Amino acid sequence: MSAVNLQGFVINSLDYEDYAQIITVFSLQFGKITLYAPGVRKITSKNRYAVQLFCKSDFEIFKSRQVDTMSKLKSGVIITNYENLAKDFMSYLYVQGVCDIVDQLATFGLPDGEVYNLLDLVLDNINQDNKRFATYVFALYYLLGLAGTKLDLSRCVRCFKQKPWYRRFDYKDRGLVCLNCLHPNENKQSQSFVNIFQKLNKCSFAEMLKLDYNFIDLIALHVFLIDYYESDNGMVVPVFKSFKDTASTRIPEHCKVDYI
Numbered sequence: 001m002s003a004v005n006l007q008g009f010v011i012n013s014l015d016y017e018d019y020a021q022i023i024t025v026f027s028l029q030f031g032k033i034t035l036y037a038p039g040v041r042k043i044t045s046k047n048r049y050a051v052q053l054f055c056k057s058d059f060e061i062f063k064s065r066q067v068d069t070m071s072k073l074k075s076g077v078i079i080t081n082y083e084n085l086a087k088d089f090m091s092y093l094y095v096q097g098v099c100d101i102v103d104q105l106a107t108f109g110l111p112d113g114e115v116y117n118l119l120d121l122v123l124d125n126i127n128q129d130n131k132r133f134a135t136y137v138f139a140l141y142y143l144l145g146l147a148g149t150k151l152d153l154s155r156c157v158r159c160f161k162q163k164p165w166y167r168r169f170d171y172k173d174r175g176l177v178c179l180n181c182l183h184p185n186e187n188k189q190s191q192s193f194v195n196i197f198q199k200l201n202k203c204s205f206a207e208m209l210k211l212d213y214n215f216i217d218l219i220a221l222h223v224f225l226i227d228y229y230e231s232d233n234g235m236v237v238p239v240f241k242s243f244k245d246t247a248s249t250r251i252p253e254h255c256k257v258d259y260i
């Protein structure tokens with residue numbers, strides 16, 4: 001086996017044997033890859049920083065040619081350790097949620113520049129406390145692409161016509177509803193909330209993060225996305241449990257009418 005180089009984010013790690021770890025890296029070159037990292041838990045190991053969870057590192061590996069055998073770490077050099085994540089529990093949970101979803105949904109060996117850039121932005125923004133809740137929530141939305149269950153936000157979910165405006169996002173129908181298609185018992189929702197879905201249809205992840213948002217709109221989107229991942233995609237994401245009944249999923253009582 002000859003050594004190859006890759007750059008990536010450590011999205012999962014598991015202690016193995018006495019001093020080894022099995023790490024999962026999302027790399028630019030090979031997408032998701034699992035590495036056997038011998039000796040990295042010895043304090044004398046030169047590679048111990050590069051394999052830390054949620055770090056960005058350069059790796060030199062012996063790449064396995066078979067799908068069912070693991071590649072082996074030769075050496076690693078840390079690029080960024082995102083040191084603030086360890087100091088703030090919520091930041092840590094946001095990153096853990098995003099990395100867990102990538103780990104569960106990404107295909108082994110399939111490079112994906114969009115997901116790589118998303119992870120880069122997520123780790124950077126959340127580490128710098130820059131729009132960290134919006135970054136986390138929109139990352140959940142864009143990662144639906146990996147699950148193959150992206151929402152169709154290009155037209156009304158009931159009449160299938162493209163309209164300049166929509167009046168609600170229907171949680172059950174999983175789509176935007178135009179004024180003509182509102183049922184008599186249905187509310188118009190907060191327009192800024194509905195507009196987010198129209199923007200999601202047009203903008204990239206990075207473009208979305210340049211805009212400003214009402215915090216309660218983001219909470220409502222978060223609640224919907226958790227439900228969508230759990231019920232439609234059948235996924236178990238442990239951090240979602242930690243967010244239930246916290247400020248990140250609680251719409252204040254007097255605002256609830258705008259999101260029904």
Ligand SMILES: [Zn+2]
Nearest residue numbers: 156159178181
């Ligand atoms: Zn319609």
